[in-house]
Amino acid sequence: MATYLVCFVLLFSFVNSLKYDPTWDSLDARPLPSWYDDAKLGIFIHWGVFSVPAFSSEWFWWQWKGKPMPAIVDYMQKNYRPDFTYADFAAMFTTEFFVPEEWAEMFQDSGAKYIVLVSKHHEGYTNWPSKYSFNWNSNATGPNRDLVGELAAAVRAKTQMKFGLYHSLFEWFNPRYLDDKESGFKKQDFVRTKTMPELYELVNAYKPEVIWSDGDWEAADAYWNSTNFLAWLYNESPVKDTVVTNDRWGSGCSCKHGGFYTCSDRYNPGKVQKHKWENAMTIDKYSWGYRRNARLEDYLTIEDLLTQFISTVSCGGNMLMNVGPTKYGKISPIYEERLRQMGQWLRVNGDGIYGTKPWVHQNDTVVKNVWYTMKKGATETDVYAILLEWPDNNLVKLGAPITSKDTTVSMLGYPEKVTWTAGAGGKGINIQIPPLSVETMPCEWAWTFKMTGLQN
Structure with missing residues (x-):
């Protein structure tokens, strides 16, 4: 010491x-x-x-x-x-x-x-x-x-x-x-x-x-x-x-x-x-x-x-x-x-937002009006996908993230779990958001998804 x-x-x-x-x-x-x-x-x-x-x-x-x-x-x-x-x-x-x-x-x-x-x-x-x-x-x-x-x-x-x-x-x-x-x-x-x-x-x-x-x-x-x-x-x-x-x-x-x-x-x-x-x-x-x-x-x-x-x-x-x-x-x-x-x-x-750094991608490779940030912790890296437009059918299809068996996804401000599947060929991620009402919508105008355990 x-x-x-x-x-x-x-x-x-x-x-x-x-x-x-x-x-x-x-x-x-x-x-x-x-x-x-x-x-x-x-x-x-x-x-x-x-x-x-x-x-x-x-x-x-x-x-x-x-x-x-x-x-x-x-x-x-x-x-x-x-x-x-x-x-x-x-x-x-x-x-x-x-x-x-x-x-x-x-x-x-x-x-x-x-x-x-x-x-x-x-x-x-x-x-x-x-x-x-x-x-x-x-x-x-x-x-x-x-x-x-x-x-x-x-x-x-x-x-x-x-x-x-x-x-x-x-x-x-x-x-x-x-x-x-x-x-x-x-x-x-x-x-x-x-x-x-x-x-x-x-x-x-x-x-x-x-x-x-x-x-x-x-x-x-x-x-x-x-x-x-x-x-x-x-x-x-x-x-x-x-x-x-x-x-x-x-x-x-x-x-x-x-x-x-x-x-x-x-x-x-x-x-x-x-x-x-x-x-x-x-x-x-x-x-x-x-x-x-x-x-x-x-x-x-x-x-x-x-x-x-x-x-x-x-x-x-x-x-x-x-x-x-x-x-x-x-x-x-x-x-x-x-x-x-x-x-x-x-x-x-x-x-x-606070304390974040640029990720390897700034925009998504497939979906428009999505911006990324990241935050490195002691053991893992958090990647944030911020959507400027609400997706059709509550389904977010992102092309940039590459998932792994350890990947987890959450929606900031929303206490329930969201389900996800890997994209075609293991590239990308599909996030299914439960139907949200005005009362359960975490915020207006833009929405953030936090992903951990990605390969990139």
Whole structure:
């Protein structure tokens, strides 16, 4: 026993003595903390001054003044005084109905294992009282609250979820950024005085275990000083052992460098990737922020969401599912319904999701709309077949599994046994499900079969 203890202490000391250099070769060699791969589902929250006009998307300011869209310009001309500025919206970002404990409970009930709150979008407004965003932050203008701090405290006090933050490296109209850009990014005044001080401030103050970077595409990582920040994050920060980061740290970094890859918004390749990845997507098909003019058909149904989620997990990814709260601080009923529906499904089927890995097959070889996951135990491997459509005559005919004399089959959430036979030639499996009523159906929308003792 003493020998094992000494070996454990030595291994622990070795792991914690690893130091990462500010190079991509070194940073990319850092193992991804295991909690992230096991989690599978996170909640993205896009909230800011853009939640006040809530007309087109979180890019409202850019669509009004950066690259004007006629519909946005016309909307402003018809509804606001001629001298109205985007900064005037901040006073209307009131958040009076924001109860962080309610949000935390709702996100926990969705089955999510982590959240990522937008701390600052491309508009530059910070949802915390940043020392580096004078008079353009949530404590100085608008809510007069530390929105990041309040939600972080509620999530940690009321749930087991990990708390993460999104942060935009650049700002559309910040004069210092525009001056750096004009210099061909030879100057780094904006990075030195704004971007990097904010990131260090966020990590030290709120200890986020996800840093979701964005707004990187106009300049290389050398301009952003990304590798130096990440080396500090992994070596010295208060979350150095548990934090995970994405891949948006400079032009050319996406899908190449970082803890997990996002590649592009709504990334879902449909096949296993060599590197851990995330499908960051939106319940609203057309916006990440809240839209007052959204139609019912603009929102993904729970069937749509499960199709995205199950295929993502089968191929080794996580899904970061976005909601857009109102300026008042409420999450609208359509979002809440989707969140709680997802949780309802996961309470039955979560064994086939959390902590799983991709199987040798992602899709079935015969039946459409079937996705596989697997989980290795000490003595056996569990394979999960998740059906997106209920089979005709209650008979599931799967082509991918190869059974053995030790094969067992069960249906998650259904206490009775299900019978099965081997397919023709010993390949495949036929699962006969007893007739189910509304009362005995384990869940709606998608169904999971657990198989052990397979030959593959």
